Amino acid sequence: MLNRRNLVTYSIAFLFILALNFLMPRMMPGDPLSAIYGDEVLVAMAPEFKAHLVESFALDEPMWRQFGAYILALFQGDMGYSYYYNASVFSVIIGSLPWTLLVVGSSLVLSTLIGIALGIESGWRRGSRTDRTMLAGLMSLNGFPDFFLGLVLLLVFGVLMGIFPLAGALTPYSGLSGFSLVVDVMKHMALPVTALTLAHLAGVYLLTRNTMITVLKAPFMLTARAKGLSQRRLKYHHAGRNSMLPVLTVTGIWLGRLVTGALFVELVFAYPGVGYLTYQALLTRDYPLIQGIFLIVAIAVLIANFAVDLLYPKLDPRVSYAH
C-alpha cells in the first residue's frame, strides 16, 4: 500500500540515486569534467564549449552549489550530451527504450501468466507426481542464468537450426509493413523473450505455489469445501485468486531483476534496447550516457514499485479496510 512510510522509502531511494550519479565523477581523482566526459572527448572539445560546460555544471563552485546546478539541469530535462553519439543523452536513451519495454513487458506478462497458472496447479496437487516434477524442474530452470539460456537458445535455434534471426529487433530496410512487419518483429523477439521468460518463470511459480499451499489451509477454504463447491470453483475462484496477490506485490521489486535480465539478453542477441546501449556505453566509457541510463532505469523501477503500491489496495480489499 502507499502511505507515508513508502513515500519516505522512495524519496530516500531517489535521493540515493541522484547522489550516486552526482558523486561518482566528482570523487574520481582529476578534473570532474574529464571524469564526466572522458579525456579523449575533452581533448577534441572546443574551449568555448568546455567553458560553457564548466559554467552549467558549476564546477568551480562549492559542492552543494554543484548539486543544485545538477538538480536544476535535470528538472529542465537536460541529462547531458553523449559525445560519442553526438546527441543528447535523453534522445539516445528514448530511441532504445521502446525495444526494451517490448521485450521486458512481454516476458513479464508471459512469465506471470504461465508462472501463476503452473503455481496454482502445483499447489493444488501438492505432493503429487505432477507437483514434484514441476517443482524440481522449475527450481532447476531457475538455476540457469538468463545469459546462458539466451546463448544456448541463440546457438541452437538461431545458428544451428536457422529458424530464428541472429540479431537485432527487425530486418533492416526490408520494406515490410503491416502484418509482415509485425511478424518480423515477433520473430526477432521470440528468442530474447523466451530466454527472459524462462529465467523469470520459476520465481513466480514458487511464490504462487507457496501462497496456494498456505491459502488452501485457510479456514475459509474449509468453509467453501463444506458448502460443496465444485473443485474448479474452489481452485480458481477462491484459492487461485488469493494466491496471485503476493506475485503482484513483488512484481515491482522483480522488475529490477527483469531489467537486469534484459541487459544480458539484449547483449547476447544484439537487441537494440537500453541494455545493449548500456553495454556499448560501458565499452566506450561514455560517462554522460552511463549516468543517464542509470538514472532513468533506477527511477523507472522506483515508479513501477510506486504504481504497484497504488494498485494493491484496489486488488486486495482487505487492505483498504485496515486503513
Add this chain to the structure above:
Amino acid sequence: MTHFRLDVSRVAIIILAISLLVLPACSPGEAQDSSQMDSYTIADATGDWGYPSPYLRYSRGPGYTRMQFIFETLVWKSATDFVPQLAEEWEYDERENAYTFKLRDDVTWHDGEKFTAEDVVFTVDYIKNHPDPFVTLIGPSGIKEAVASDDYTVKLYLEQSYAPFLNDIAGTMVIIPKHIWEGVDDPKSLTGPEAVIGTGPYTLADYSKEHGTYLYQAYDNYYLGEPVVKEIKFVRISEEMIPAALEKGSVNAGDIPPEVVAEMEANGLTVITAPVAWNAKLTINHQKEPLSDKGFRQALACAIDREALVQITQRGHAIAGSPGMVPPTSGWYNPDTPQYEYDPAKSRQLLEELGYRLEDDYFTRDGQQLELELIAAADYKEIGQFIKQQLEQLGIKVDFQTLEAKAVDARVEAWDFDLSIYGHGGLYEPSILKRVIVDEGFNSARYTSNEELNHLLEGQLSEMDPEKRKDLVFQIQEVYAEDLPALTLYYPKWYWAHDGKVNLYYTRDGIASGVPIPLNRMSFVK
C-alpha cells in the same frame, strides 16, 4: 472480480496459437528481391558510426567509409593507383610549392546545383576554421592559400613541401557545397538532410543510430553514370554472427574472423586479405632506468619470441612484428632492418654487460632484483600474459596489471609506467612514423634524443622525390630498430568475405589517408 479461467490447458493453447502465427513465416531463405542490381547489404559489428556528414561522422575509419559514398575528394585511389575524381588532372609546381587541379565541369551536387572551384576554395577555408579529424590544414600539412583562377581550376599553395599531400589531403579532404555550408558557424548544428548533400554516387535515404543501420540510394545524375547497385544497406550484426549471415545469404559482404576463411571459401564466397595496416606494440618508458639503456631494450626484444606470440595469442593469424615498425609486406620495408631473432642467450649476455647477475632464477644488480611493471587494457590481457611468461623465463620479474584503457593512456602520458601494450594503424603512409615516434601524446614513443632520427623523420615528410623518400624511410627503420624506443609485436591479418556480386577490393594504401576497409565507392560505379 471476474472469473479467471486459468487452466493450464488454456494458457498452453494461447501460447500454441502465438507460435503458429510466427512459425509459418519462419521459412528460411526469405522473399527478398534478389536481383543483382537492386540492393547490396554489408554487415558491420558496431553498426553506428555517426551521421555520414563531414562533421557528425565518428572520427574513425568506418565513419569515413560511410561518408565517402556521399562526399568526394579532388583525387581518389583505385586498387593500384591515384585516379581522377573531382579533379581531372593535377600538376605540382615545385618552385611555387603548389598543386594546380583542373576540375570536371559536369559535376552536380545532389540538390542540382553545379559544382565549381568556388566550392573547393570554400572547403579549404572552412576546414581551416573548423578542424576535421582526418585533415589538418594548418601546420606542416597545411594549405597556405586556395585560389580559383576560373570556374574549374583551383590552385592550392602549400605551407611547406609535404610528401603525402596527394594521399592525405587531396585524396582525403571531402569537398562540401558552399551554398549550404556558408555562414554555418557551428558545423555540428547541421543535422538534417542538407548536411548530406554531396557529389558522390549515392545519397542517404535513411540512418538509424540505435539500430546501427544505413540506407543509401543511387544518385542517377552521377557524372560517371548510374551506379551499379540501386541501394546499399549497412546492417548491424555481431561479429560472431557475420559468418552465419554470409552463409545464409542475408548479407552480401562483411568482415570475418580468420578461423572461418576456409569455410567461407568452401561455401563459394570470395575472401580478400587486407594489406597490413595495424600493429600492436610494446611501449617502453625509455626515460626511466634501466629501460633508458638501449642495450636493455634490445635484450627485451631478444627475449620475446614474436613468432611464438603470433602462434599462441593470434592463433597464427598475424605476422611477427618487425622492430623497424614498417611491416614486411609493405613497399617501404627495409629488408636489412635488424630483426632481433628470439635469442634468450643473447638477452642474458646483454643484461650481464649492464651489470646484472642471475640469482635464484632472477636478475639482480646492486642487491636489487630486476622487476618491471607491465600495464595494458583488458583487450590485451593474453598478450600481456605471454610477455610476462617470456620475460620471467628469461629472469626478469614482471608485474602485469590490466587497467581501464583510459587509465593506461593517462599513466603512459604521465610517464608513470615501465612497459605498456598499445596498438595503432596508419601503417600505409610513412608519415605515421613521425607521429608515433617523436610527436607528443600517449600514442607516441616521444623519443626525441636521437638527432639523426629526428632529422630523418622530418626529412621524409617533405621529400617530394619518391626514390629519395624511400631511401630516407629505409634509414629510419635501421636507426629506429637500433634504438628501439618501442617494439612492434605483430601485425594482425584481417579478412573480408563477399559473394562476388560487386567487385570489392582493398584500395592501395587504404581508402583516403589509410582506411583498411574494402568498400571503395568506385566498386559500386561502372
Add this chain to the structure above:
Amino acid sequence: MHISLKKEIERSNAGRVGLSLLLLVIAAAVLAPLLSSYDPGQQSVGSLLSPSGSHWLGTNHVGQDIWSQLLYGARTSLMVGFGVGIISLLLGILFGVSAALIGGLYDKIVMRVVDAFIVIPMVVVVILVAAYIKPDLPVLILLLAALSWQGGARVIRAQTLSLKESGHINASRMFGAGRFYVAWRHVLPDIVTILLVEFIYGVRRAVFMEAGLAFLGIGDPMLVSWGMMMRDAMSFSYLDVWQWWLVPAGVALSLTIIGLTFVSHAAEAALDPRLRGAEVA
C-alpha cells in the same frame, strides 16, 4: 522453534540433491590442482583444440586447458559467493537485530534505507561504479556485499521482533540485562536457522552476480571465472568450440546455483511450519 536444520535438509530430497551438487563444486574447487594437469593460465600453441586425452575439454583461444579453467573457476565463484555472503550476513545481523532491539527512530531510519536499497537494481549500480573504478576482487566483494545485505536485514529484523515479544527475552530484560547481552545470548541462538537460510540466499545471489558481471567484462580479467569463460567463448560462437567451452562453464555455473537453490528450498521448508508436513521434495 528448535528444528535441527541439518537434519531437515538431509531428510528432504531437494536438500540431498542440493548438498551433493554443492559438495561437488566445493570438491572441484579444493581439489583443482589434483584433478587437472595444467596451470589454467598457461598459454600454449594448441588453441581451440577439441576434447582429447590430454585436454579433456579441449583448449581455448590461447591454448589454455578448459578443464583446468573450469575447476579453478569454481574457486572464484565460491570465494566471491562466500565472501559476499558472509559480509552481507554480518551487516544484515548488525542492522536487523539492532533495529529490532533498539526500535524507535533508529529502527524507522534503518528500515527506510533498507527498503530504498531493495528497490534499486543492483547490477545497474555496479555498472555505474565499475565505469569509474576498476573492480578487482576485494573491491568487487565489498561492493556486492554493500548492495545485498538489505534483504537479509529485513528478515532478521522481523524474526528478532517476534522473538522480542517472547517470554525469555522480556524476562531477561526485566532482570536488567543490557541490549547487547540480550542480542548475544538470547536472540542470536534462536535465529541461527534463519541466518543460515539468508546466508545461502546471499551466496547464491553473489555467485550469479559475479558470473554475470564477469560476462559483461566487469571484474578482474586475470582471475579465472566461469562468467569470463562464457564471455570469451561467446566471441567464438561461429565455431563448434562453444559446445565444450561455453556449455561446460554455463552448466557448472547453473549447477552451483541450482545446488544452492535446492538447499535453500529445503531449509526454507524446514523453517516454515506451514510448508512442512507433507513435504514433497
